[in-house]
Amino acid sequence: MTTGMRKMAVALLSAVVRHAPPGSRAWSRAMLGEMECIPTDWAALRWAFGSTSAIFRYSLEHAWRDERSNHSTDGLLKAVGKLLGGLTLAVAFCVGVLAACILSITRLSTFLVPEWHLAQMPWVGCVSVLGMPETIFFIVAALLWRKRKIVSAGILACAVTLATHFFLYVSAHG
């Protein structure tokens, strides 16, 4: 009798066979072929996960090798330069936005509307450090996604880093 776990293992490897690049498709079919002989469902699931990771790594390795052989050193350097430039721009933008958000709410409000005492309210910290910058990051990343994908990805990475840092800080310090 085929259990749900074994069905899941077979479905996973079948999906790998369907989506594997041509160079590794025979290997993934070979891994799927072995499933019939694996006695326990847990072992079958472990086999499927291991095989999936093996195909994934093999495909990545070959894609990287093909990319390297297709591009000259100049092309590779240009691509690396473009990537680093885009990421630097994204990080600079995020730092600027974060600084502007913190300053605008805590400092500027003290000058413009001192009677509100915004800087002393606990929720203002969350809004200025997380809420406002994250909103700006996601909007800008979405707008840039089509034309400046590297910068957009860099901004998203900064957004995730900031959110993770914020939650870790809050959970550690209360």
Place this chain on the structure above:
Amino acid sequence: MRISRQTRHVLRIFLDAPKTWRYGYDVSQETGLKSGTLYPILMRLADHELLEATWENSTPGTPPRHLYRLTPAGLSFAREHALESGTGSRPRPALSGAKS
């Protein structure tokens, strides 16, 4: 080609009976290597034309199985490298026994 302890172990298994075709799962059982470790080794050996593979003639309704054995170049490579230092102890089996 980089030869890891696991690769040496796989080569030794194939050297035990050089003419015999082996299934991937059986090699996994004999070496104690999980599929995520074993198949990259088999793939690398095949890429270097040290291992040959063929499809088993399967009965209808069951998926065909891949069989492996060393090529002549693979045999001499294995004889050269399988018994080198760094053999260590045999890893414990990763999975329980196969259906007969």
